[in-house]
Amino acid sequence: MIPRRRYLVTGTQGQVAQSLAARAASRNDIEIIAVGRPELDLADTGSIAATVEQVAPELIISAAAYTAVDQAQSEEALAFAINADGPAALAQAAARRGIPLVHLSTDYVFSGAKTTPYVETDETGPTNVYGRSKLEGEQRVLSASPNVAVLRTAWVYSPYGKNFLKTMLRLAGERPELRVVADQFGNPTSALDIADAVLKVADNLLESRDERMRGVFHMTATGEASWADFARAIFAASAAEGGPSSEVVSISSSDYPTPASRPANSRLDCSKLRLSHGVVLPDWHGSTAAIVREILAGRHG
Ligand SMILES: NC(=O)C1=CN([C@@H]2O[C@H](COP(=O)(O)OP(=O)(O)OC[C@H]3O[C@@H](n4cnc5c(N)ncnc54)[C@H](OP(=O)(O)O)[C@@H]3O)[C@@H](O)[C@H]2O)C=CC1
Numbered sequence: 001m002i003p004r005r006r007y008l009v010t011g012t013q014g015q016v017a018q019s020l021a022a023r024a025a026s027r028n029d030i031e032i033i034a035v036g037r038p039e040l041d042l043a044d045t046g047s048i049a050a051t052v053e054q055v056a057p058e059l060i061i062s063a064a065a066y067t068a069v070d071q072a073q074s075e076e077a078l079a080f081a082i083n084a085d086g087p088a089a090l091a092q093a094a095a096r097r098g099i100p101l102v103h104l105s106t107d108y109v110f111s112g113a114k115t116t117p118y119v120e121t122d123e124t125g126p127t128n129v130y131g132r133s134k135l136e137g138e139q140r141v142l143s144a145s146p147n148v149a150v151l152r153t154a155w156v157y158s159p160y161g162k163n164f165l166k167t168m169l170r171l172a173g174e175r176p177e178l179r180v181v182a183d184q185f186g187n188p189t190s191a192l193d194i195a196d197a198v199l200k201v202a203d204n205l206l207e208s209r210d211e212r213m214r215g216v217f218h219m220t221a222t223g224e225a226s227w228a229d230f231a232r233a234i235f236a237a238s239a240a241e242g243g244p245s246s247e248v249v250s251i252s253s254s255d256y257p258t259p260a261s262r263p264a265n266s267r268l269d270c271s272k273l274r275l276s277h278g279v280v281l282p283d284w285h286g287s288t289a290a291i292v293r294e295i296l297a298g299r300h301g
């Protein structure tokens with residue numbers, strides 16, 4: 001029997017953590033140990049080293065985060081504790097054990113002023129607290145260990161947890177018409193596709209010492225959309241299955257005021273991930289339709 005590789009994943013209920021567990025369930029070569037609060041609390045750095053030692057993983061996947069973008073504006077200290085101090089302690093624990101760390105980050109590290117997709121060497125410039133806390137998290141994990149891949153993803157949706165796709169389906173059952181911003185552009189990315197990609201990157205880090213596999217990478221689905229485009233695709237997929245659907249009215253960000261501002265353009269160029277890791281995520285349209293089908297079939301809560 002092949003010994004299974006043990007991966008510690010932070011968080012148990014997160015979209016990416018649950019997607020990793022779902023994908024690992026069909027593989028006999030890896031074992032996912034998902035750990036959340038209270039055993040591992042990113043806001044309590046003292047709990048981190050002990051948990052890592054106890055689980056004794058071969059690799060760590062840092063998937064937990066403070067992701068409430070608007071709320072972060074009024075909980076800055078907590079957002080930084082969870083998104084920067086916690087990951088730094090995790091990277092230190094990984095370095096002490098001599099194991100690799102895969103750390104998830106976000107498109108919101110960018111200002112959105114660029115008119116083409118962002119590459120990894122572009123200047124960052126987050127416009128909100130969440131983005132700033134995640135950027136500091138990236139910097140801290142990279143300085144704590146050389147054996148790290150920071151994967152910036154975006155606009156994550158899945159059958160699990162809270163996300164824009166599930167919000168749209170819920171609102172469609174309540175309102176015939178929805179006003180959705182059409183002047184913010186990004187790459188809607190399925191957490192299940194993220195899980196597949198993360199597991200390939202993890203394999204690569206364990207099998208190769210190549211420095212080109214370490215550092216920062218953009219990792220989103222193929223294809224881009226505005227939030228309004230994404231909403232329309234969600235409803236087209238839902239209507240095709242006899243599910244709820246609404247008319248989407250395109251509005252501008254100024255018509256939808258929120259505590260945190262969002263970048264107008266956070267599209268990411270993922271060429272570096274393809275060239276260094278041989279990983280390309282599928283087009284978002286097919287993944288969106290598949291996840292809408294899965295949700296409507298009631299396979300998830
Ligand atoms: N969601 C998105 O649209 C995007 C996410 N990302 C990044 O991808 C990663 C995964 O995101 P996603 O799966 O969507 O996140 P979710 O919001 O679905 O889940 C976040 C997880 O973090 C856990 N968590 C929060 N605070 C703590 C803490 N103090 N200690 C331990 N665990 C904690 C939560 O636990 P609990 O369930 O108990 O609250 C939850 O399980 C994150 O790094 C995020 O920044 C990047 C781009 C887009």
Ligand SMILES: Cc1cn([C@H]2C[C@H](O)[C@@H](COP(=O)(O)OP(=O)(O)O[C@H]3O[C@@H](C)C(=O)[C@@H](O)[C@H]3O)O2)c(=O)[nH]c1=O
Pocket residue numbers: 067068069070106107108153154155156163164167178179180181184227256258262
């Ligand atoms: C519910 C709703 C939202 N919107 C807008 C608000 C906002 O500009 C956009 C997306 O709203 P949300 O609050 O769902 O998404 P938001 O929390 O901004 O999503 C972000 O989460 C973090 C964690 C990330 O890292 C990012 O990549 C990104 O996915 O849609 C509408 O225009 N109409 C609506 O009815």
